[in-house]
Amino acid sequence: xxxxxxxxxxxxxxxxxxxxxxxxxxxxxxxxxxxxxxxxxxxxxxxxxxxxxxxxxxxxxxxxxxxxx
Numbered sequence: 001x002x003x004x005x006x007x008x009x010x011x012x013x014x015x016x017x018x019x020x021x022x023x024x025x026x027x028x029x030x031x032x033x034x035x036x037x038x039x040x041x042x043x044x045x046x047x048x049x050x051x052x053x054x055x056x057x058x059x060x061x062x063x064x065x066x067x068x069x
Contacts, residue, residue, distance in 0.1 A: 008052040016043040024069070025056065035064040 003013035003026055015024035016038070023038040023046070042059065049055035 004047070006047070006052045010053040011056060014043075014047060014052070016040070023060070023064070025060070032069040033066045034069050035060060035066045038064055 001015040001017050001022075001024055003015035003024060005013045008028075010028055011025060012028050013026040015026075016022070018040050021036065021038055021040075023035040023043055024032055025035065026032045038060070046052060046055050046060065
């Protein structure tokens, strides 16, 4: 999955697969987390958020199940 870089102090890049509804979040420390069941609308809002870190912490990190890649 291709990830797009974002301007954030915690997150390096974000990737999304609409078919499987999996969101990949690459953190600055190199950790990559895959979140299941994420809608395309949530991914779109995440990519366009003024603060990707805040959006991630508020709407994704605790709302969706993740696995480390």
